[in-house]
Amino acid sequence: MSLADLKPIPRDQLEFRWPKTSENPVEERRHRQESLVTACRLFGRFGFEEGTAGHITARDPEHTDHFWVNPYGMSFKHIRISDLVLVNDQGEVVDGRYHVNEAAFVIHSQIHRARPEVVAAAHSHSLHGKALSALGQLLEPLTQDVCAFYEDHALYDDYNGVVTDLEEGKRIAETLGGYKALILRNHGLLTVGSSVEAAAWWFITMERSCQAQLLAKAAGDVIHIDHETATAARKQIGNDDMAWINFQPLRDQMVRTERDMFD
Numbered sequence: 001m002s003l004a005d006l007k008p009i010p011r012d013q014l015e016f017r018w019p020k021t022s023e024n025p026v027e028e029r030r031h032r033q034e035s036l037v038t039a040c041r042l043f044g045r046f047g048f049e050e051g052t053a054g055h056i057t058a059r060d061p062e063h064t065d066h067f068w069v070n071p072y073g074m075s076f077k078h079i080r081i082s083d084l085v086l087v088n089d090q091g092e093v094v095d096g097r098y099h100v101n102e103a104a105f106v107i108h109s110q111i112h113r114a115r116p117e118v119v120a121a122a123h124s125h126s127l128h129g130k131a132l133s134a135l136g137q138l139l140e141p142l143t144q145d146v147c148a149f150y151e152d153h154a155l156y157d158d159y160n161g162v163v164t165d166l167e168e169g170k171r172i173a174e175t176l177g178g179y180k181a182l183i184l185r186n187h188g189l190l191t192v193g194s195s196v197e198a199a200a201w202w203f204i205t206m207e208r209s210c211q212a213q214l215l216a217k218a219a220g221d222v223i224h225i226d227h228e229t230a231t232a233a234r235k236q237i238g239n240d241d242m243a244w245i246n247f248q249p250l251r252d253q254m255v256r257t258e259r260d261m262f263d
Contacts, residue, residue: 019195019244025062032058032119032196033081036068037261038254039200043124044076045254046204053188054124055104058196059112065089067112069105071098080263089113103163110169111176111192118192120199128211129189136185139209141225142216146209147233148202148242153181180238181206197251198243205246 022028036058048054054076057067068084070076085096091105104123111121132139136157139149156175160168172190176182180202182190189206193199216222225233236242254261 017245017248019197019241021061021195028061032061033068033084034262035196035200035251036070036084036120037079037081038251038258039120039122039196040070040076040079041254041258041261042200042204042250043122044078046126046207048124048126048203048207049076050125052101053103055101055108056120056122056196056200057104057108057112058120059118060086063088064116065113066094067108069100069108071096072101072104074098080261082263106163106166106169107172107190110166110173111190114170114173115176115178115192117194118199119194120196121190121192122199122203123184123188123190124203125188126203126207126210128214129183129207130187131214132210133183133185133187133189138183139206140213140222141227141230142222143209143212143225144233144237145205146212147225147230148238149181149206149209150230150234150238152234152238153179153183153206156182156184156187159184159186180240193243194240195244197247198240201243201247201250204250 036056039056043049052073055069057069060066066086066088068086070079071083071085074083085098085100086094087100087105088094093100107123108121112118138155139146141147141150154175156172180192184190189203191199191202191206193202
């Protein structure tokens with residue numbers, strides 16, 4: 001074929017994946033479970049777990065006051081769909097064979113209750129998230145990627161040990177407010193999304209943004225992105241659809257290499 005024969009392909013004929021949900025609760029449940037397991041495996045691959053700490057939840061599409069969560073005491077790296085646990089609004093396991101992390105229920109139950117539009121929430125003790133949280137600082141507009149969180153995250157400026165008190169869970173949810181992310185001082189990061197993919201991607205890129213900020217400020221004087229530009233960038237890259245899209249290459253990678261996830 002010569003260059004003279006090549007013609008532009010209409011954009012509507014090019015393949016591109018967009019977020020979608022199923023009206024069938026069985027199909028949607030399976031999709032959320034697959035996404036949850038994929039996110040857990042990614043967290044394991046990226047080194048986001050710290051022993052038994054760390055949890056990702058996905059609201060059940062039919063029983064919306066229940067959520068699916070990774071089992072307590074199991075490595076992110078090994079979790080399969082059959083390992084997931086369904087927890088009711090009292091913290092009781094109603095489907096599954098493992099215990100649920102108490103802190104997972106205390107934190108996530110209050111977030112899911114306060115934010116009915118939130119499908120998923122992710123929290124773990126990732127290295128750079130912990131480091132930045134120890135400074136009690138917010139993310140600064142230093143790079144294009146971090147602009148997704150510009151004026152869209154908050155600091156929970158308190159630490160009272162392991163979160164086992166529902167009242168503290170409520171305070172965490174109140175501090176999160178309508179934002180997509182929270183830095184828990186002396187603790188770690190927490191992100192939410194309208195899909196499992198979005199919540200997981202926000203955590204992944206937030207952890208990397210923490211790393212970038214720590215590295216940049218340790219190296220010298222930083223140059224901030226101005227308010228107008230940072231706001232415009234957030235509008236372009238800071239929505240859950242873009243987060244879902246950014247998650248897809250990672251999902252594809254995991255599906256090809258972690259063949260036992262969806263048992």
